[in-house]
Amino acid sequence: MSEKVRKFSRKREAIRTVLANTKSHPTAEWIFSTLKPEIPDLSLATVYRNLSEMKENGEVQSVAFWGGKERFDGNVEKHSHFVCDKCGRIDDFDFIMHDKELDGVAQSHFGGKIDFHTLVFHGTCCECVNE
Amino acid sequence: MSEKVRKFSRKREAIRTVLANTKSHPTAEWIFSTLKPEIPDLSLATVYRNLSEMKENGEVQSVAFWGGKERFDGNVEKHSHFVCDKCGRIDDFDFIMHDKELDGVAQSHFGGKIDFHTLVFHGTCCECVNE
DNA sequence: TATAATAATGATAACAATTATTATTATTGT
DNA sequence: ACAATAATAATAATTGTTATCATTATTATA
Numbered sequence: 530m531s532e533k534v535r536k537f538s539r540k541r542e543a544i545r546t547v548l549a550n551t552k553s554h555p556t557a558e559w560i561f562s563t564l565k566p567e568i569p570d571l572s573l574a575t576v577y578r579n580l581s582e583m584k585e586n587g588e589v590q591s592v593a594f595w596g597g598k599e600r601f602d603g604n605v606e607k608h609s610h611f612v613c614d615k616c617g618r619i620d621d622f623d624f625i626m627h628d629k630e631l632d633g634v635a636q637s638h639f640g641g642k643i644d645f646h647t648l649v650f651h652g653t654c655c656e657c658v659n660e
Numbered sequence: 661m662s663e664k665v666r667k668f669s670r671k672r673e674a675i676r677t678v679l680a681n682t683k684s685h686p687t688a689e690w691i692f693s694t695l696k697p698e699i700p701d702l703s704l705a706t707v708y709r710n711l712s713e714m715k716e717n718g719e720v721q722s723v724a725f726w727g728g729k730e731r732f733d734g735n736v737e738k739h740s741h742f743v744c745d746k747c748g749r750i751d752d753f754d755f756i757m758h759d760k761e762l763d764g765v766a767q768s769h770f771g772g773k774i775d776f777h778t779l780v781f782h783g784t785c786c787e788c789v790n791e
Numbered sequence: 792t793a794t795a796a797t798a799a800t801g802a803t804a805a806c807a808a809t810t811a812t813t814a815t816t817a818t819t820g821t
Numbered sequence: 822a823c824a825a826t827a828a829t830a831a832t833a834a835t836t837g838t839t840a841t842c843a844t845t846a847t848t849a850t851a
Contacts (some may be wrong), residue, residue, distance in 0.1 A: 536827050547733030554741070554750040556729050557809080558798050572830045577809065579828095592731045592741055592750060593724055593778040597687055597837070598687050599807075600723040601711055603679030610685070610723055613772070619685040619723060624769035632781070638755035640786040641744070647724040647780045650763070655771040667798050667847050688838080703801040708838065710799090728808070728837080 540564075540571060541579050545588070554592050593649065607645055613654035622650055671695075674709050676719070685723050696757060724780065738776050744785035753781055 547560050555563075559574045574578040595612060600619055609620040636643045678691050686694075692707045714720040726743060729749055742753040767774040 534819085534827075538817085538828055540829080545734075548732065550750065552736075554731040554733050556731055560732070570830075572832095574810080574831080579744075581810090584732075587736060590736050590738075592733055593780045594730045597728055597730075598689075599725045599728075599837085600687055601679065601691070602685050602686040602723055603676075603682075603719075604720050605718060605721050607721075611770070611772075611774075614775070619767050621683065622766070622770075624766065626851060634680075635753070635755065635781050639742070639753075639783075641742075641789045642784045643742075643781050644745070644783040646782065648777060649724045650766050650768075650774050650777040652775040653773045655712075658772050665798075665848085669799060669846085671800080701801075701805095705802080705839080706800060712839085730808085 538579075540568060540575055541583075543568060543571075544576060544579050544583075548589060593647070595651075609648040609650065611650045611652070611654070613657055614651050615653050615657035618654060620654070670711075671699060671706055672714075674699060674702075675677050675707060675710050675714075679720060724778070728784075740779040740781065742781045742783070742785070744788055745782050746788035751785070770772060 543564050544560060547555070547563055549556075553559075555575045557573070557580055559569065561573045564571050564576075580589060584591065595614075604621070609622045611620045612618075613620075631646060631648075632643045633648070674695050675691060678686070678694055684690075686710055688704070688707045689772065691711075692704045695702050695707075711720060715722065723762045727746075735752070742751045743749075744751075762777060762779075764776045766777065
């Protein structure tokens, strides 16, 4: 299997530029509508396609998103989680920590109001690691 | 407008029971297929409907999920974020913190392998707070 | 216990975000 | 210029979720 050789594309460059010039953590749709006036023949699919390639390449990351499915928890206490990126399982991850403190610390650095936080560790679970 | 009076429902109870007896942070679909053999006339819509009510009631929470749209970041460095739950904006949130340490601490409590974490604060941003 | 008010439901249509398909166009090495 | 193939537009398909609506179940009260 030969490596896929990457070719230049003006549209990919434009997407890169938008990402480099915004701090708004945009959606694919937002990037699309930002570029559309300037590049009228741009397709939304191109934006999605490029973003997902760029993510694989490590040029882009996405913010606390791991695949669009909502996962529920009968335990209403705020607590941290661990996601196994191999098998997809999600476990509670409650080694005792500054979990309560954290919001206080954050609040002291911030003009708005902090309500809570989510903390999710990613990696390989015990079972997947032995394989 | 009078308060909506909640009535008993066997199916809602069943969903509660499943949630109480699992630590797997299930999806709506998983809850549905778990209950389906036992309650053959259960509908997937009922599961979704009840879960979202229970979430409003604070009986259930969902794990690090805030609405299904992927948000991209051209900055590939791992860093924390703040989400305004009023206006939806997402900002970087990088007051200096044990961000690097954190994975190390987590690793020391864990048999698997920690790769990284996501830390997302929720609340009301400066602008929305003044209204 | 019958009844009336209305909450809960199943089935399914609608929807929104994303991914796959395919014929065409653009880039690049020769 | 040409051949190989990467990138694309347009759009169909897929997936997860929510809305609709006619029917059924629960509950308060007569």
